[in-house]
Amino acid sequence: MPSNYATGPNEAEITHNDGSDIDMEGDDSFLYSSGNEGCEEDDYLDYDEEDDAQYSNTRHSITAASSQTAGGTQLYSEDYYEEDDEYDYPVLNEVGKPKLQEILDSTSFSFTELVTKRQDSKIQEISTLFSLPIDIIEIFLRKYKWKHEKLIEDYMDNPEGTFKKTGVPYLNPTGPPPSSSSSITTTTTTISGEFDPHLPTPSISLxxxxxxxxxxxxxxxxxxxxxxxxxxxxxxxxxxxxxxxxxxxxxxxxxxxxxxxxxxxxxxxxxxxxxxxxxxxxxxxxxxxxxxxxxxxxxxxxxxxxxxxxxxxxxxxxxxxxxxxxxxxxxKQNKHIAFCVHEGCGCVVECNDYNSTLQFPIPIVTCRENHVFCIRCEVANTHLPCPCYLAQAWRDKCTNDSETVNYIAANTKECPSCKETIEKNGGCNHMTCRKCKHEWCWICKGPWSEHGQNYYNCTRFNESESQAARDATSESRRELERYLHYNNHFVNHELSIKKTAKLHITIKHQIQEMQRADDSVSFHDCQFLTEAVDVLRDCRETLMWSFVLAYYMDRSVTGKSDNQAEIFEQNQVNLNFHVEELANMIENTKPQKIHSLKMEIMTKIGYVRTRRETLLKDTLESLQKDVWSFRNSDNIQFGDGKNTLQNIQKPDTSAVARKSMANASP
Amino acid sequence: MSIPKRIIKEIQRLINDPVPGIQATPHDDNLRYFEVTIDGPQQSPYQNGRFKLELYLTDEYPMAPPKVRFLTKIYHPNIDKLGRICLDILKDKWSPALQIRTVLLSIQALLSAPNPDDPLANDVAEHWKSNEPDAIKTAKEWTTKFAGAPVS
Structure with a gap:
């Protein structure tokens, strides 16, 4: 049973009412009707009494959840995978475009079943296309990391090669396999004649x-x-x-x-x-x-x-x-699908659209439990307005001081292919990554295939490189002071966020107290307080990461970007100032007086929210136009990020504004 | 923990049908711990040496490979100074269909055919690659010194 049902649709609505106005019309009926349609007939009939009750409960909670998610997401109602043997849940169709504009179009579904369905349908599709049993297609797709276009292309070019590459003994879909004994032939005839993809495949079936x-x-x-x-x-x-x-x-x-x-x-x-x-x-x-x-x-x-x-x-x-x-x-193999990063949340979110770093510097998605996260970084905060590669560099940098990371740095290396951290626990320098099976040399990190002769004295590890390493160390000293300055700001806001979370709870209690003391104070009257805390939290998070952006921003080289950077800094200072004011207002006001300050606080909330949106909008526009250059002092791994930044053409701005997270006016 | 039937069967077979040049005796207190002796293969630098090894079957055996280590010092590019062996079937190429005897046979084969291209002891491998006759000479000396081969 999803947790938000327990808290009631009302409350969930309030806590999430921080974005732009949410239109809830029509969502409910839509969800209900499509829900029934999407449900598979067989399983639906299988429900016993108990499941039925649970089922209808869940349906309520989805409705609640979806109205606050502000639509845009395809929602599936089913919770944890332990439960899923029992019932087959309805698949809810797409509700509409996201109303919180910073959230990308995404699909959220539960852990096992729907992914399995998705997997199965893809397998089925290709199985029909190739006229090959589903078992073989499953292995193909797994070896191709579920890149079905690549598989189809390869298979059309050279079916035998595909079999060879994936380790499946060759099976000709239109004729008997090369080495056919009597028992095999009977099965194959069936395959070539009336093709049934569910038949066991002689070449790989037990x-x-x-x-x-x-x-x-x-x-x-x-x-x-x-x-x-x-x-x-x-x-x-x-x-x-x-x-x-x-x-x-x-x-x-x-x-x-x-x-x-x-x-x-x-x-x-x-x-x-x-x-x-x-x-x-x-x-x-x-x-x-x-x-x-x-x-x-x-x-x-x-x-x-x-x-x-x-x-x-x-x-x-x-x-x-x-x-x-x-x-x-x-x-894991599919870049577009990620687990919700929030603890205990079993959701899976799919987002097809975030590949271009330029268009989507921060691909924020929301799961059907309303957890918001960046699908590229897969970490719990949204790091707006800091692009993923900078946020990642910052996180790495911040953890670099800890002992664990020292150990990791001293004892591990990243797999050159999949970037998995690898510890060498003995043995020779010939490393085979367990995850991606890439073979590489521990000493120079080059591919092992080039090392047949150079195993013990890697020629690539030459003097100039070690010299560069020494230079980098001395430069990092100078960097340290600068880093500490921004880190200080960052940590301060982070601390405050932790405190606002606490404040949230206190304010809930306070509202209850006020209602108990005075009947005329309705629940609705006090919502502005909860809202204020939410807005504060969001603003602080934005500020926090804006300092990271500021840290990496390189103002020495770019004359053209100075103006933009100036605007960014002004926005930042402005938001910072008003956020502190708002915080002061709600934190230092006695419950009795709060009511009299209501108008003032609400105005402030509106103002601060607008400031935040302006900051985000401006920053994102600048990022999308690629006007800033960033310092490379931490050896930022730009990964797909920078590459796309360089390779991609300037995006069609109208499309960007429509699709991306850039905030329109509230 | 009780000893699986498979291990008992393997021990019986090792005793009743021993592999030439290899002795593997389970420890009295622990049937999972084996004292192993492998005779250096003919036409190899280890000829006439007797190499002691220890072999331990973990609880996961046969799903996980046994742990094997040379106790006698040996000059070999795929065996380091602690006696650890770089052999694929003891690592990722392990198959539960392999047995103690097949593992020991593979180690014996490794003595006949050192593979300096996939080394564990880098210095030894380097020696092997740069000056094979000299490395073989050292291996022979070590065999005499540590594995009890008569002076040639």
Whole structure:
């Protein structure tokens, strides 16, 4: 049950009423009707009484949530993935454009089910296109990091190459595979004739073998294999099918499952389960699981195989882990999808549009629980108006003082390919990144393939580079003072934000007290206080990050940007001043007097909000026009950011204004 | 913790059907801990040496590889001074279908075919690459000195 239901739609509405005017008309009815349509018939019928009750409750809460999200987001009502075996939730269609203009169009859905649906539909689509079973497509897509356009392109060019690249034994969709035995041909004929993507694929699908002792003929599909296996076994011992892992004889309860027909490795169901559990839990492996056989690279982690191993879903632990790994892999590989970064929130947010750093310096999205975050940085604050690459550089810089980061700096290096932090725990300099499988040299961080001869004395680590490193150290001394100045401002606001959060709670209590004391004070009358705290919080966050922007802004080189920078600084000073005034007003006023100050406070709220929006708007315009240059003293990793900044053409400003976060007048 | 049937079977097979040149004896107190001796392969710098190793089967075995280490000092580009071995099947290429005997056979094979292109002991690898005859000479000396091979 989503938490915002408990607090009631009313209250949720208030706490989030900080943005521009929110239009709630029509949302409700729309949500209800589309909700029913989007729900799959089968599952809908499966509800028992209890689920039904929960279901309708959830529906209420979505309505509440969506009206405050200010629309713009496609909402799905379903909470945590533990619950999702029970019910299939309605899919709510897009409500409209975002009303809080700083929030990008995004889609928010829950952890497992809808991502799975999305995955499945993509797999299904390509499966039909290629006339290949879904199991193979799943492996293809996983190896292609879910970049389906790339997969389609590659496959159309060279289907055999795609099979080779992904480790799947070649299967010609329109004819029998190269090495066909009798049992394989029957299956393939089905594939080429009437194509059913859900049929197991002989080349990568597992097969359950009956214990050979008395029932080898019962399983007709596996006769060929079974006999082969039997004859091999017979040479070793008189036993039946022996698992190659536990070396036990397979039984009816724990049957032998043979790996794909191309490798024929045989293990019992318990060992298959153990192997996969170990991969999922201990090695945190989510996509690259191959047959347990020695030097066997046949990928085995497909839906069909998993259901076979978990005995049609009887092993719920394994199924859950698999589902989690599957979704996790999809989300991690897909740049447009991110988990909501707020603790305990199970939402997933999709945003397709934020690639261009120039158009969207800060892609802010909101999940259906109303958590706001930057989808590029995936951290809990919005860091407006500071672009992602600067915010990231700042965060790195701030944590650089801590002992942990010292340790990380001393003992780890980033994978040159995927930037994962890697610790060398012994062994040779030949590193293989567990995440992206990139092979590189620990010493120079270059690709290992170029190091065949230079393993011990990396020629790239030359004198000029170490000289540069020394120069950088001395420069950082001079930088320190400047850094401390801005950091001071930053930390001050950060502290105040922590206090405003506290203030929020105090004010809620105060309102309740005031209502108890005086009946004439309605709940509505006091909303301005809550609003004030929210506005304060937002403004402080903006200010906080505006100091970061100021820190990185390089005013020495850019004559052209001086005017813009001047405006920015004026805006900053102005906002800072009025924010402190507002804070003073609400913090230092006694509850009895607050009512008399209501008009004054409300005017201030309006003013400060406008100032903030102006600051954000101006800053964003400048960022989008790329008029500022930023200091590179911290070796800012511009990543996709700066590259796009340089490569992209100046965006169509009207489109930017429409689509981006630039605030229009309230 | 009880010993899985697989380990018992492996031990039985190691005793009843030993691999030539390799002895692996489980410890009396702990059947997961093995004292191993590998004879240096013929036509290698380690010929006539007897190398002691320790092998430990973790609780995750056979899903995780055994831990193996040379106890006898050895001059080899893929084995460092602590006796740690750089061998893919002991790391990411481990398969649960592998066994103690296959692991030990692989180590024996590594003695016959050092691979200085994927080194663990950089100084040894460097020596091997720059002056192989000299490195082999040192390896032979170490074999005599530490692994009990007769002076050649």
């Amino acid at each position: 097969k359950v073998l009956a214990p050979s002792s008395n029932s080898s003929s019962s399983s007709s599909t596996s006769v060929a294999l079974n006999t082969r296996r039997k004859s091999k076994q017979a040479a070793n011992s008189d036993e039946g099918l022996v698992c190659q892992i536990c070396m036990d004889e397979c039984t009816d309860e724990n049957p032998a499952i043979v790996s794909s027909q191309s490798c024929s490795h045989l293990f019992c169901r318990d060992c298959w389960t153990g192997y996969l559990m170990n991969k999922f839990i201990e090695e945190n492996e989510s996509w690259n699981i191959s047959c347990p056989g020695f030097r066997c690279d046949i990928p085995i982690c497909t839906p069909y195989n998993m259901s076979l191993i978990s005995n049609g879903g009887k092993n719920t632990d394994l199924d859950k882990l698999y589902l989690r790994a599957r979704v996790w892999n999809y989300i």
